[in-house]
Amino acid sequence: MKKILFLTTVLLTAFSSCKDDDFEPLNDVAECTWHLSSEDGNAGPIIIGLNKYLALMDLSQGAISHRWEVSETGTKFLSGEMQWGQTDFTNMIDESIPHVNDLKLISVYFEQPGQHTIRLCNTFHKPVTYFYSKWNKDLGKSEKFQYVSKLEGDVYVMDTTFVVDVYAPELEPGVKVYRDAECTVEVETGITGGTDENPEYKTVEIEYGDKLYFKDASYDRPNSWIFNCQRAGIVKVEAETADAITPLQFRTLTSAEGIINDKPLTVNYTVERVSDPDNKYVPTAVAKTITIPLSIVVKPSSAPLDYTIKQVDQTHINVYLNNSQFKADVNELDHSTFSLNWTNENSNVQSGTVSFSSAKIVKSETGNKDLIQLEIANGDKMYNTDKMYLSCTENANVLFDGKGFSIPAPSEPNVITTYGFFFDDDFEDPSTDKNWNLTIDGKTPTPYSFVDNPGPDEINASARCFKADAVTVGCRTMSSKTFLGTVGKYTLRFKYYLVNKGTDGLSPSFVPEDKIGTTVPNGLWQKSGGWLHLLNKPGGQWTEFSCSIEGIKELEVALSMRFNGFKDEIYFDDFFFGYIEERP
Numbered sequence: 001m002k003k004i005l006f007l008t009t010v011l012l013t014a015f016s017s018c019k020d021d022d023f024e025p026l027n028d029v030a031e032c033t034w035h036l037s038s039e040d041g042n043a044g045p046i047i048i049g050l051n052k053y054l055a056l057m058d059l060s061q062g063a064i065s066h067r068w069e070v071s072e073t074g075t076k077f078l079s080g081e082m083q084w085g086q087t088d089f090t091n092m093i094d095e096s097i098p099h100v101n102d103l104k105l106i107s108v109y110f111e112q113p114g115q116h117t118i119r120l121c122n123t124f125h126k127p128v129t130y131f132y133s134k135w136n137k138d139l140g141k142s143e144k145f146q147y148v149s150k151l152e153g154d155v156y157v158m159d160t161t162f163v164v165d166v167y168a169p170e171l172e173p174g175v176k177v178y179r180d181a182e183c184t185v186e187v188e189t190g191i192t193g194g195t196d197e198n199p200e201y202k203t204v205e206i207e208y209g210d211k212l213y214f215k216d217a218s219y220d221r222p223n224s225w226i227f228n229c230q231r232a233g234i235v236k237v238e239a240e241t242a243d244a245i246t247p248l249q250f251r252t253l254t255s256a257e258g259i260i261n262d263k264p265l266t267v268n269y270t271v272e273r274v275s276d277p278d279n280k281y282v283p284t285a286v287a288k289t290i291t292i293p294l295s296i297v298v299k300p301s302s303a304p305l306d307y308t309i310k311q312v313d314q315t316h317i318n319v320y321l322n323n324s325q326f327k328a329d330v331n332e333l334d335h336s337t338f339s340l341n342w343t344n345e346n347s348n349v350q351s352g353t354v355s356f357s358s359a360k361i362v363k364s365e366t367g368n369k370d371l372i373q374l375e376i377a378n379g380d381k382m383y384n385t386d387k388m389y390l391s392c393t394e395n396a397n398v399l400f401d402g403k404g405f406s407i408p409a410p411s412e413p414n415v416i417t418t419y420g421f422f423f424d425d426d427f428e429d430p431s432t433d434k435n436w437n438l439t440i441d442g443k444t445p446t447p448y449s450f451v452d453n454p455g456p457d458e459i460n461a462s463a464r465c466f467k468a469d470a471v472t473v474g475c476r477t478m479s480s481k482t483f484l485g486t487v488g489k490y491t492l493r494f495k496y497y498l499v500n501k502g503t504d505g506l507s508p509s510f511v512p513e514d515k516i517g518t519t520v521p522n523g524l525w526q527k528s529g530g531w532l533h534l535l536n537k538p539g540g541q542w543t544e545f546s547c548s549i550e551g552i553k554e555l556e557v558a559l560s561m562r563f564n565g566f567k568d569e570i571y572f573d574d575f576f577f578g579y580i581e582e583r584p
Contacts, residue, residue, distance in 0.1 A: 030062040032128040045163035047281040053109045069119040074112025113168040113220040123155040168220035173290045178213040190293035203295040209323040211247045222271035229267045256400040264295035300401030310416045314381040319372040335359040337393045342386040347583035354380040383581040388415035421578030422483045435481035442517015460542040465573040476563035482513045485557040493546035497571040502534030504565035510557045525555045
């Protein structure tokens with residue numbers, strides 16, 4: 001009893017000591033605040049699952065007027081007593097509650113995925129401010145923000161809109177197919193199961209080496225998109241974004257005289273919603289795969305024969321067919337129809353001709369290119385500093401389209417000299433993408449991609465290149481596959497394209513496999529290396545870089561491209577690293 005009496009005395013003393021101007025009458029209070037059933041960090045937008053609800057309560061005081069406005073499509077209201085652990089809320093849907101109302105507490109139920117809006121609009125007789133905090137993951141701390149009312153006429157309006165992003169728990173894969181990269185010519189696909197009017201599979205005819213372009217049309221927002229067509233050599237080709245146009249090239253004939261497997265090609269499409277490292281509230285969804293209901297018939301190309309010629313080593317040259325295939329029963333060509341002339345201004349003998357001992361056909365059934373393996377006869381050798389001119393007289397009726405194979409005598413060198421290289425990558429072949437990656441510290445990935453050439457010119461007209469996103473702060477390291485580096489002198493060369501005027505530089509160096517991403521000095525494997533100064537270099541054009549590197553021991557190493565304070569987008573192409581051979 002004494003304790004209660006003492007507390008009453010203290011309270012009476014406190015109230016009696018207040019002056020009249022220290023007290024704000026209750027009818028003069030103006031305060032704006034609200035409460036949501038979502039977690040504090042779940043904002044901008046608020047993320048919830050399909051067939052779930054969000055409760056919102058307006059706790060403002062002194063408001064002249066108050067109303068909620070909820071977007072109508074896919075939303076309803078709940079009312080009644082909710083049971084503990086309840087997951088099905090359909091029995092609580094109250095159709096009588098309008099989407100514009102003046103209730104203090106609303107529970108909004110979401111029946112459709114996608115973004116919805118909930119607007120809270122209050123008016124007050126004097127200014128009000130709502131304070132809140134938001135976590136900044138880049139700064140590693142919370143930042144303070146505020147909403148401030150606006151004077152409209154003779155009242156202060158606090159107008160706030162909550163965006164709610166609703167995700168479905170399951171995905172439904174879907175995709176659109178086009179003949180062109182601009183997606184103006186759509187290819188009609190069938191429907192799973194099919195009907196008499198619309199069969200399950202539609203058919204599209206293309207030529208060998210042609211591309212089809214695929215764009216996601218799935219429900220509901222996957223963040224992983226993978227294409228597979230084993231017979232065409234298309235294995236785990238990933239789209240970069242939901243809006244990305246993914247080109248798939250088909251080098252497997254299905255319609256030609258003498259073809260062994262004439263079954264049309266089909267493409268499998270897998271989508272998944274994986275955990276988002278930047279937003280823990282985005283729900284995951286298990287992977288689902290469909291076979292796109294499209295039969296792809298690949299016919300021989302009507303274009304002139306296209307091929308690429310590369311030196312493999314000092315005694316072998318390969319000829320790759322880019323838009324055709326050899327017949328099933330053709331396993332070798334007449335090697336005497338091939339001739340190789342060479343010139344080398346830096347050797348004692350400055351020109352010559354070599355012959356071949358064999359011309360074997362190597363066929364591919366996985367979408368790669370057929371090729372001719374040429375072996376040099378008589379103990380002759382070719383050097384990668386030679387300029388080489390390969391020609392071939394007609395080998396009749398050896399291709400599936402009934403054409404013969406020949407190489408007209410060239411006026412310019414037509415053999416790509418790649419012997420003695422540890423890597424020689426122009427990024428045209430997606431199968432080599434796995435050899436490259438971009439990290440902050442050798443382990444933590446950072447954005448990179450393989451994209452179209454941003455500005456083809458005389459220095460680099462190739463179609464595809466490597467894009468590094470080095471915009472944000474941090475040590476960016478681009479790494480190649482590892483290889484056995486030995487003692488000797490090497491050449492490193494590549495092409496680069498700056499988006500803007502260059503800042504700082506790049507340090508291309510070779511480091512041990514277990515040191516990728518770390519700062520290591522020269523001397524572990526290489527004696528010297530190149531430093532590429534990019535400061536104030538112009539953007540919007542391709543530039544070629546080359547330097548010499550001396551290996552001082554045998555070691556498993558990899559190219560590690562360090563972005564030394566460089567913070568911008570940059571593109572790379574045509575990486576070469578290897579020996580430069582001198583003809584005796």
